Structures are given as structure tokens and as C-alpha cells.
Amino acid sequence: MEDDLTHRIASHPKYIELKHKRTVLGWWLSLAGVIAYYGFILLVAFDKPFLARKLGSGVTTIGMPLGVAVIVFTILITWYYVRRANSEFDPLTEQIVKGVLK
DSSP: OHHHHHHHHHHOHHHHHHHHHHHHHHHHHHHHHHHHHHHHHHHHHHOHHHHHOBSTTSSOBTHHHHHHHHHHHHHHHHHHHHHHIIIIIHHHHHHHHHHHHO
16 A cells, blocks of 8 residues: 555655655755855955955944855745745645545
8 A cells, every 4th residue: 555655645746746846945045055164165265355454434244144144044035935935845745646546
């Protein structure tokens, strides 16, 4: 029984669509995150004078807001994924369950 259910789910067109959409989105968001993190790390490694430049007359350097921006960017892409999952992936999952269990 389990093998039959697994086969019905795996061959369902909506499941194939869901799997493709999640995979593509996951790769793009992962790539964006890797670029943001490694871009910042590469700046730290190879252009410390740029990051050490002061903003105005205070003690804040360019590196501080850039580091915060990397964290905020990560939060934003996580929020975007959750929003897409709730609005697009969850309805597809419900359609798959209804289609397979009827």
C-alpha cells in the first residue's frame, strides 16, 4: 500500500510542478545568500581599508551597515520563501493530497 501511495504521489503532475518550483526557488535564493555572505567575506579579506572608512565624523565604518545589510538580506529572502510557500506551495500540496487520496 505504501509503495502504491508513494508512486501515485511521485507521478502526480502537481507534485512534479511543486518539486520543480521549490527546487528552482531554493537554488536561486541559496545563490543570492551565498553571493551576499561570500561577497562580504571577500571584502573583509581583500579590501579592509574600504570597510574601515568612517561614515561621517562618528565611529561607524562602512563595514557595520554592510554587515547588518547581509543579515537583513537573509531575513528578507527567508520571508520571501515563506510567503511563496504559504501562498503557492501549500495550495499545490493540498491539490496533490486531494488528487492522490480520492
